[in-house]
Amino acid sequence: MSSKQTPVDLDSRDRLIAEVRHHQAAQEQTYRGQALKMYPWLCARCGREFSGKKLRDLKVHHQDHNHDNNPPDGSNWELLCVYCHDNERARQQVADASAVPMPGGERKPPYTYRPFAELENLLKCKS
DSSP states (O other): OOOSOOHHHHHHHHHHHHHHHHHHHHHHHHHHHHHHHHSOSBOTTTOOBOOGGGGGGEEEEETTSOTTOOOTTOTTEEEEEHHHHHHHHHHHHHHHHTOOOOTTOOOOOSOOOOTTTTHHHHHHHHO
16 A cells, blocks of 8 residues: 555545635634624724724734633623734733742743852862
8 A cells, every 4th residue: 555645635635624724714703703793993902993904903802812712792802903912912921921830730940051050069169
């Protein structure tokens, strides 16, 4: 048996990938479309207004950071401009990185290099 894929296999794979991408785009458009119908077209943080072609710069932000949590009443969404949305995501990444560990859990330091680890021993030897 050959390990090469036949053209039929490649076609079915490409078709499957196209279907998945189409489904994902449709799902994203669904909650985005709902949010744009529910809320005024302005950034919830900076208040900048959007219309026409600039509307693409208005993003749907999930307040609980769970993209699968899309209640029909829109209670988990807010519209943010691309700049405020990027800022919010960066703030969340910093918060996640510096979060206090849960009881019983230990956090390893983000670094492993200890430049002065042997300094005390070196100083003792010199005395």
